[in-house]
Every structure is written in structure tokens, then in C-alpha cells.
Amino acid sequence: MQGFIIMEENSLKIAVLSGKGGTGKTLLSVNMAATAKKAIYIDCDVEEPNGHLFFKPQNMMSEEISIKIPIADEKLCSGCRVCVDFCKFNALAYINNKLIVFDEVCHSCGGCVLLCPNRALSEEEKIIGKVQKGVSESVTVITGILNTGEASGVPIIKKLLKDLEGEKEIVFIDCPPGSACIVMESIKDADYCVLVAEPTLFGVHNLNMVLELVTLFKKPYGVVLNKCLESENPAEKFCIEKELIILGKIPFDLELGTLNSNALISARENKKYYEVFSSLLQLVMKEVEHETAINS
Amino acid sequence: MKIAIPVDDKSVETHICQSFGRTQYFLIYDTETKEKIFLDNRAAGSQGGAGIKAAQTVVDNNVNVLLTPRCGENAAGVIKAGNIKIYKTISESIQDNIQAYIDGKLSLLEDIHAGFHNHGGE
The missing domain is CATH 3.30.70.20 (Alpha-Beta Plaits)
Incomplete structure (x- = not known):
């Protein structure tokens, strides 16, 4: 059970990423963090951080980054x-x-x-931006904010992740969209990557971009198919063809969409969604344990 | 008086390049000696800051005026610090623009754009 010991010593870091914006990275990382017993949520999408809008954290502290x-x-x-x-x-x-x-x-x-x-x-x-820290129920919410007009958010992400040293709680890293430097910096220390994909051909293209990235970084990963409809899902087809692990499917659901659009955390509002995200998290944890076991 | 123009090729028949920073060559034309020199733009393949580096080349060649269809703000900053005036070209033809400049028909480039900074642009 060496893998278990490793997890006890360091915090487990789960990065959520996707090839484009609006696929559901924040929906997934915010809601999974909300279902964990205790968690740290880090918003690395420093150009447009929005996780804090859902968590509405209290006791805010702020530190400037230069x-x-x-x-x-x-x-x-x-x-x-x-x-x-x-x-x-x-x-x-x-x-x-x-x-x-x-x-x-x-x-x-x-x-x-x-x-x-x-x-x-x-x-x-x-000074290029700041890091804000606050608490929302069982979740510590840390947000990186890059000032408008600055070239790179990498120094802010470095700071966000460096501050985690010594933490023991499970960490959810809400990544910026795409697969550029800033995303590489965000997933560098992640133990597991969750790739979020939309059910379109464009979604497949974007999924492939982040797939290449996590493969390059030799990170264990699984895919979550978001906005699933009854009709054919090109992203699912892609996953089956490439034999990728599908962690779960989130339906294209009016109620979920409404809650999310109102900046509410669905898992906290509705038992049904709590179950969706909680079981997703459990599956991720199982995958991580499995990965740690074969790598140790 | 020396004139610099971003151009696509090392020939007098070539066209004016639409990009200042990433042009392949600069034509340096001396109005007194009528001499034409083509310079390689070492900034053309730069990962970033091409305009700055291209402008450095132009300044280093003791040019008095730059004729270009467009220019980004960083490049324009360097060019202006080098006391070089920037005029806006009116066509793709090198000859026409040189003549227009000599005849005083070109106007100063006013619309300095914010730069494309790794986003390409047309």
C-alpha cells in the first residue's frame, strides 16, 4: 500500500482541463470540490477566473504578485x-x-x-496581478488574477501552486483553456488530469489537443463528457476509438444549466447533482489509487 | 536621405510587405545616390517582439524615413525614438511610393495598431 502512503504525505492534485473555454472545467472542478469532505479549489484561469463567483468565499485575503x-x-x-x-x-x-x-x-x-x-x-x-484566498464551507478557494494587459499569467500560477506545499487536502486545479504554456504550468504537478469534452466535432478537436498535452506530460487522465444529448456524441466515439477512460457523462440539462448560470453550486443545491459529482469524484479517486499502485 | 520599406523579395519588382515586423526584407533606398540595398529582416521568424527587433535594424541603418502600410505600437516606439518619420504607403508598388514620398504626397502613418502579439493578423 505504498501508494496510499504517498497520498497521505502530499495533497492529491486533480487538474481539470479542456481545449477550449466553456466546456465545463469550472462546473466540474467547483462541484467536485464541493462534494469532497475537505478540499482546496484553485482557479488557474487567471485571465478570467470565475470559480469564486460560485463559491462566494468569506474571510478573503489578498496578496499582490510581481x-x-x-x-x-x-x-x-x-x-x-x-x-x-x-x-x-x-x-x-x-x-x-x-x-x-x-x-x-x-x-x-x-x-x-x-x-x-x-x-x-x-x-x-x-506588479502583474494578485492571489486571493477565502473559505466557502469545506472548500478553501484560491484565485489567481492577472491584471488586464499583462503578457503571461505563468508567474501567478507558479505562486498558486507553490503555496500548496505542505497541504494535505485534495486539490482541484481549474485550468485555463487550451494547451499553451499557462496550461502546462497548471498541470505540471498534477497527479491526475480530468479532460472535459463537448459532444461536437469541434469538441473532439479540442479534446485531442489536451490529450496530446497530458500524454506528453505522462499524466494519468480520464475524460468527462459534458453537455451530453440523446443524439450521437463524436467525443464519446473518439474516446471509444482511442480507448480512453470515460469517467462520466453530464447531461445537457436545463436545470443544471440554470443553476450554473445563476452562479450556484449545483452539488450544494440539489441532491441529484450532488450524486453526479460525488460519484465522479469517487471514480477519479479510484483511478488515482490505481495509477499510484501501478507506479509505485 | 535614406528610405526604408518592408518588401517581400530582394528585387525592384517586388511588392511592399503588409507586415513591418515580419517582412522578409527591407529595401533601403538612398535618394541622393539612387542606390538600393536589400537587408534581411532577422526578426521575421521571431517568437515574439518581431516589431521591436525589425525596428532596431531599421534604426541601425541610419534611415531617415520609413514607408510602410502598417506598424505596431512597440515598433513605432523604437522607430520614433530613433528620430525616424513613418509614412503610410498608398499602393504595393515600391517605385510609386518612393516617387510619392519625394513629391510630398505621402502622409504620416497615424493609425499605429496595438500589435498582433502571437495572434497573427490580417
Whole structure:
């Protein structure tokens, strides 16, 4: 039972992701977290976090997140352009004997500061967003918020996930949509990935994108088919063909849609939905245990 | 006076490129010597910040004016810091635009766009 011991020592992290927005990542992660005895819900969709609208957390705490941007000392700068040539993102230009820094293009790698032969560059803090923490019944709700206009939410996600060290509760990571850097950062430490898919051809395409990502990251995963209708489901067909684990199906249901549109947590409002999400969570837990057992 | 123009190919018959930052080449035309030089735009394949790097190339070649159909705000920032004036092209033809500039028929590029930043754009 080594796998069990691993789970006791660290929090179990379940990431919920999908290839596009609006498939049901937040519906699923919010409701699964609400059915867990005790849980941490993390909204990594920092460009448009909305999980907090459902949880309406109390006792809010907020912490600003900043990144480091290079700043040049004109007196020390010799105009050698080592930094300009080094920057892969072209965040620096040297014009009229003056270094220009494009903050929003800079990825804060710090390379220019390290390489400057004249030590003319230093770093200054720039606030790009914040992390909010509050409580909603048995769930600790943590939200990452990226300020409008900022280039990358990765530093905020790093902070969100770093703060989890030492936590023992089950963690639900509500990922940003897609399969770009920001999603990679969100699932990096996840123990299990839940892929949410819509019953359309477009849904299949999006599912395939995140499928490639979790395969690349060698993460165990399962699929939840959302918005299921009576008619043919291309996403389900895709799962069967590829022999993917289907964790469950959520019906395209007016009542569920209404509750969700009113920013209510369906699992808390209606016993029927509690059962849906609770059994989904149990199935996920079983899969994780199975995965941990074969990997240990 | 030196004029820079983003162009698709290294030939006088080529067209003006619709993108400043990701143009393949820059034509540098000297109005006094009538000399034409084609420069590779090393920024064309950049992951990001192509406009900034392309603008650096233009500034480094001691150009006085830039003729372009469009220009993003970061690139325009660099170009303006280099005291280069940006004029809006009126057609795809290089000859027509150079002549129009010399005749004083081109107007300054006013609509600096916010940049496409990895989202492509047309």
C-alpha cells in the first residue's frame, strides 16, 4: 500500500482541463470540490477566473504578485548590446545611446542582467496581478488574477501552486483553456488530469489537443463528457476509438444549466447533482489509487 | 536621405510587405545616390517582439524615413525614438511610393495598431 502512503504525505492534485473555454472545467472542478469532505479549489484561469463567483468565499485575503523587469543604469551602460542580442523575446532595443525595455514583452528570465558585462542592469518589481484566498464551507478557494494587459499569467500560477506545499487536502486545479504554456504550468504537478469534452466535432478537436498535452506530460487522465444529448456524441466515439477512460457523462440539462448560470453550486443545491459529482469524484479517486499502485 | 520599406523579395519588382515586423526584407533606398540595398529582416521568424527587433535594424541603418502600410505600437516606439518619420504607403508598388514620398504626397502613418502579439493578423 505504498501508494496510499504517498497520498497521505502530499495533497492529491486533480487538474481539470479542456481545449477550449466553456466546456465545463469550472462546473466540474467547483462541484467536485464541493462534494469532497475537505478540499482546496484553485482557479488557474487567471485571465478570467470565475470559480469564486460560485463559491462566494468569506474571510478573503489578498496578496499582490510581481515579476522582475530589467532596468538600465545609463551611466554604466556601454551600448554593447549583449542584452539586446540575447533576449529571445526581443524585449530590448538600443536606440540613440539608450536602452529601451518593453515590460510587457519581457518574460523575466533575468538573462540580460546576468550577461551584462558592465553590470548596468538591475531588476525592479512590477506588479502583474494578485492571489486571493477565502473559505466557502469545506472548500478553501484560491484565485489567481492577472491584471488586464499583462503578457503571461505563468508567474501567478507558479505562486498558486507553490503555496500548496505542505497541504494535505485534495486539490482541484481549474485550468485555463487550451494547451499553451499557462496550461502546462497548471498541470505540471498534477497527479491526475480530468479532460472535459463537448459532444461536437469541434469538441473532439479540442479534446485531442489536451490529450496530446497530458500524454506528453505522462499524466494519468480520464475524460468527462459534458453537455451530453440523446443524439450521437463524436467525443464519446473518439474516446471509444482511442480507448480512453470515460469517467462520466453530464447531461445537457436545463436545470443544471440554470443553476450554473445563476452562479450556484449545483452539488450544494440539489441532491441529484450532488450524486453526479460525488460519484465522479469517487471514480477519479479510484483511478488515482490505481495509477499510484501501478507506479509505485 | 535614406528610405526604408518592408518588401517581400530582394528585387525592384517586388511588392511592399503588409507586415513591418515580419517582412522578409527591407529595401533601403538612398535618394541622393539612387542606390538600393536589400537587408534581411532577422526578426521575421521571431517568437515574439518581431516589431521591436525589425525596428532596431531599421534604426541601425541610419534611415531617415520609413514607408510602410502598417506598424505596431512597440515598433513605432523604437522607430520614433530613433528620430525616424513613418509614412503610410498608398499602393504595393515600391517605385510609386518612393516617387510619392519625394513629391510630398505621402502622409504620416497615424493609425499605429496595438500589435498582433502571437495572434497573427490580417
